[in-house]
Amino acid sequence: xxxxxxxxxxxxxxxxxxxxxxxxxxxxxxxxxxxxxxxxxxxxxxxxxxxxxxxxxxxxxxxxxxxxxxxxxxxxxxxxxxxxxxxxxxxxxxxxxxxxxxxxxxxxxxxxxxxxxxxxxxxxxxxxxxxxxxxxxxxxxxxxxxxxxxxxxxxxxxxxxxxxxxxxxxxxxxxxxxxxxxxxxxxxxxxxxxxxxxxxxxxxxxxxxxxxxx
Amino acid sequence: xxxxxxxxxxxxxxxxxxxxxxxxxxxxxxxxxxxxxxxxxxxxxxxxxxxxxxxxxxxxxxxxxxxxxxxxxxxxxxxxxxxxxxxxxxxxxxxxxxxxxxxxxxxxxxxxxxxxxxxxxxxxxxxxxxxxxxxxxxxxxxxxxxxxxxxxxxxxxxxxxxxxxxxxxxxxxxxxxxxxxxxxxxxxxxxxxxxxxxxxxxxxxxxxxxxxxx
DNA sequence: CATGGATTGGGTCGAACGGTCCATATAGCG
DNA sequence: CGCTATATGGACCGTTCGACCCAATCCATG
Numbered sequence: 213x214x215x216x217x218x219x220x221x222x223x224x225x226x227x228x229x230x231x232x233x234x235x236x237x238x239x240x241x242x243x244x245x246x247x248x249x250x251x252x253x254x255x256x257x258x259x260x261x262x263x264x265x266x267x268x269x270x271x272x273x274x275x276x277x278x279x280x281x282x283x284x285x286x287x288x289x290x291x292x293x294x295x296x297x298x299x300x301x302x303x304x305x306x307x308x309x310x311x312x313x314x315x316x317x318x319x320x321x322x323x324x325x326x327x328x329x330x331x332x333x334x335x336x337x338x339x340x341x342x343x344x345x346x347x348x349x350x351x352x353x354x355x356x357x358x359x360x361x362x363x364x365x366x367x368x369x370x371x372x373x374x375x376x377x378x379x380x381x382x383x384x385x386x387x388x389x390x391x392x393x394x395x396x397x398x399x400x401x402x403x404x405x406x407x408x409x410x411x412x413x414x415x416x417x418x419x420x421x422x423x424x425x426x
Numbered sequence: 427x428x429x430x431x432x433x434x435x436x437x438x439x440x441x442x443x444x445x446x447x448x449x450x451x452x453x454x455x456x457x458x459x460x461x462x463x464x465x466x467x468x469x470x471x472x473x474x475x476x477x478x479x480x481x482x483x484x485x486x487x488x489x490x491x492x493x494x495x496x497x498x499x500x501x502x503x504x505x506x507x508x509x510x511x512x513x514x515x516x517x518x519x520x521x522x523x524x525x526x527x528x529x530x531x532x533x534x535x536x537x538x539x540x541x542x543x544x545x546x547x548x549x550x551x552x553x554x555x556x557x558x559x560x561x562x563x564x565x566x567x568x569x570x571x572x573x574x575x576x577x578x579x580x581x582x583x584x585x586x587x588x589x590x591x592x593x594x595x596x597x598x599x600x601x602x603x604x605x606x607x608x609x610x611x612x613x614x615x616x617x618x619x620x621x622x623x624x625x626x627x628x629x630x631x632x633x634x635x636x637x638x639x640x
Numbered sequence: 641c642a643t644g645g646a647t648t649g650g651g652t653c654g655a656a657c658g659g660t661c662c663a664t665a666t667a668g669c670g
Numbered sequence: 671c672g673c674t675a676t677a678t679g680g681a682c683c684g685t686t687c688g689a690c691c692c693a694a695t696c697c698a699t700g
Contacts, residue, residue, distance in 0.1 A: 594687080604650090
């Protein structure tokens with residue numbers, strides 16, 4: 213059974229080129245939309261299997277159009293097309309329910325593969341975007357790697373206990389020290405983390421990866 | 427210039443099959459290691475451009491071997507091979523410095539492409555793993571996506587203000603309400619979030635994605 | 641129209657918090 | 671041998687916090 217494909221892009225040349233090459237790849241191109249709003253209404257009446265949707269379009273951008281189509285025609289899978297490998301846009305497209313994300317300079321074979329995968333419920337990503345996502349993962353990992361111990365071991369224990377829900381007296385009991393010592397540690401922490409109360413101190417500690425959120 | 431490729435896998439059949447098909451794709455297969463430890467020492471002496479490394483190997487697993495090779499031979503790029511699309515292993519491989527991650531049932535063309543990309547410093551991901559990563563993104567997004575508003579809009583504002591470092595009176599000034607109302611909102615929040623003070627409430631709110639950490 | 645939630649506000653009171661003084665002891669470092 | 675950081679503790683005090691009462695308004699839902 214041939215896959216019923218719909219295109220949504222504001223560039224006529226790109227639409228025609230895509231239409232031709234996708235037809236050659238065995239897809240049934242059932243419709244072409246010129247902007248996001250048209251894409252949504254056309255998707256409702258045509259109920260294609262897959263839509264190839266440009267991110268940037270007049271009237272309504274591709275991400276919002278994707279969201280609306282997903283609500284109106286849940287069975288239709290959407291593969292987003294974009295000019296640049298933008299991590300932020302990618303994340304938004306995923307939130308909007310996109311089943312694939314390709315940069316426009318990829319080959320027609322890649323596009324065809326992504327459409328087939330989308331129709332199977334799988335997800336396809338351009339290598340450029342995969343790399344972009346990996347960079348994000350790496351960045352997120354870099355931060356907590358630093359061994360610059362800003363707070364002492366004992367202060368860290370106090371912070372973690374408070375983050376775990378202990379009051380001053382409970383921290384004291386748990387660490388076998390007096391409440392005063394806990395307060396002293398806290399006062400030291402406030403200076404070091406530029407916090408004025410335990411709430412800010414714990415939040416800052418979480419941001420810095422000093423304590424964990426359970 | 428041909429790319430000098432090294433293989434590391436504990437299955438002879440897979441090594442020989444890979445070696446043959448990679449040679450046919452124009453790579454120069456300079457070495458084959460049977461376990462992680464051998465891979466590290468062999469990488470040091472051969473300094474290949476790219477290593478195709480299995481994740482699961484005796485002596486030393488591929489992720490650890492990857493880490494060590496990256497330390498000893500920084501110029502060598504590593505593409506990981508795995509049987510299953512495991513998000514956790516993927517994350518560890520990225521941390522270890524892998525430049526690609528493929529599941530073993532992908533085509534030799536894909537492997538060849540990944541090796542070429544790795545040698546260029548790019549990153550390649552199996553579609554299955556891209557999908558796995560996207561699932562993670564979606565999962566992370568799902569939580570805050572729910573419209574089960576546990577705290578009211580106003581309560582959320584109070585929480586965010588406190589997370590931003592405001593005291594009760596500052597929140598009151600900022601929201602143009604009395605301190606008492608702020609306290610009332612907080613009391614309501616404590617019940618809903620099962621917290622006994624603002625520290626716990628804000629932490630819980632962060633966990634639930636209700637407030638952001640700046 | 642009644643019910644209930646959301647938002648606003650008040651008062652009281654004991655407990656907790658944060659800051660300021662202070663002291664002691666034990667390391668580690670030049 | 672001092673100097674500094676860390677860890678421990680005490681006393682005091684003003685501020686803040688959270689719990690427990692209360693009530694008025696608005697608004698949506700039934």
